Amino acid sequence: MKVTNASTYRTLLGQLERNGTRLNELRLTAVSGKKLVRPSDDPGAVRSLLAARSDIRGTERYIETMGSALDRLQFTDDQLDRGGDVLIRAKELAIGSLNGALSAEDRQSMAEEVGHLRQELLGVANAEMGGRYLFGGFRDDAPPFGDAPPHAYGGDGGALNLEIGPGEQVRVNAPGDELFKNGVDLFALLEGFEADLRADDTAGIQGRLGDLDAGMEQLRSERSRLGSTAARIEEARGHMEGVKVDMQMVLSRIEDADIVETISSLTQQEAAYEAALSVT
Numbered sequence: 379m380k381v382t383n384a385s386t387y388r389t390l391l392g393q394l395e396r397n398g399t400r401l402n403e404l405r406l407t408a409v410s411g412k413k414l415v416r417p418s419d420d421p422g423a424v425r426s427l428l429a430a431r432s433d434i435r436g437t438e439r440y441i442e443t444m445g446s447a448l449d450r451l452q453f454t455d456d457q458l459d460r461g462g463d464v465l466i467r468a469k470e471l472a473i474g475s476l477n478g479a480l481s482a483e484d485r486q487s488m489a490e491e492v493g494h495l496r497q498e499l500l501g502v503a504n505a506e507m508g509g510r511y512l513f514g515g516f517r518d519d520a521p522p523f524g525d526a527p528p529h530a531y532g533g534d535g536g537a538l539n540l541e542i543g544p545g546e547q548v549r550v551n552a553p554g555d556e557l558f559k560n561g562v563d564l565f566a567l568l569e570g571f572e573a574d575l576r577a578d579d580t581a582g583i584q585g586r587l588g589d590l591d592a593g594m595e596q597l598r599s600e601r602s603r604l605g606s607t608a609a610r611i612e613e614a615r616g617h618m619e620g621v622k623v624d625m626q627m628v629l630s631r632i633e634d635a636d637i638v639e640t641i642s643s644l645t646q647q648e649a650a651y652e653a654a655l656s657v658t
Contacts, residue, residue: 423632430629437622444615447540447550451608453507454552455601461502461557461564462597464495468568469590472583475575482578489575496568500529503558513554522554529565531555542614548607552600562593 471488474480504521505512514522516536524530531554538551558564567589574582 427629427632430625430632434622434625434629437618437625441615441618441622443540444542444611444618448608448611448615450507450512450550451604451611453505454512455604455608457502457505457512458552458557458597458601458604461499462594462601464499464502465564465590465594465597468492468495468571469587469594472571472586472590475583476580485575485578489572492568492572492575496565496572499558499564499568500525503529503554513552513557515551515554523558523565527565527569528563529558531559540611542611548610550607550611552604557596557600561596562589564593564596567593 471492475485475488500523503513503523510518511520511522511533512518514520514533516538517533520532522531522533524532533554535553535555536551537549537553539547540550541547567586571583571586571590573579574586
């Protein structure tokens with residue numbers, strides 16, 4: 379053996395051990411692509427890494443919540459579109475029923491259709507998404523409107539708000555009582571229209587036209603609010619997605635290794651290790 383001095387031999391073994399440890403670290407870094415393989419590698423950087431990951435998870439939850447809110451708004455808008463179609467058809471029937479050439483029997487047939495329209499509107503008002511009723515406020519575990527006339531409202535005015543920025547909230551549910559009962563009571567309107575048709579009361583039917591227009595505007599107004607809310611959430615979500623990208627870049631700077639530099643260091647360390655082996 380070349381080494382005869384015990385002290386020198388121990389020194390060489392220490393160097394060999396350190397070279398081997400560093401070589402293993404570089405190999406792990408090269409394989410994983412990460413600078414931080416163990417918490418002991420850089421405790422300060424590891425704390426920053428954990429904080430960055432936590433921030434990213436929080437941002438992802440925020441983005442997911444906004445996505446769910448947008449889904450709800452879209453589904454709500456679809457239902458109100460259906461409701462608007464019901465009222466459009468009701469107005470078509472009202473105008474058609476004023477034709478003097480129609481008989482009382484013709485209006486009886488129209489009354490049957492209006493009855494079906496009222497049931498369709500009830501289906502809209504009691505629409506549910508994911509097992510929760512859209513228009514019941516916080517009481518969303520049961521149909522908010524009764525099956526039988528006058529289709530009483532059993533929900534509440536609970537506002538489901540979503541925070542989209544510091545101190546900025548938007549309402550993502552629609553008030554069922556305001557949509558279907560307050561202002562123009564849409565159920566009472568259709569029920570009265572049906573009764574007018576059965577009674578062959580053209581004067582009464584004529585008087586319903588303005589209310590049908592007001593009812594359609596009632597739904598259109600809420601759809602406009604929903605559209606504005608959706609646009610604000612989309613903007614906020616886009617901002618949060620940008621924040622997430624920035625956070626991921628910070629995370630990458632903390633934990634991702636420079637592969638070219640790592641391979642270069644690995645090559646040098648392997649050479650140093652082989653050299654240390656050759657003298658022991």
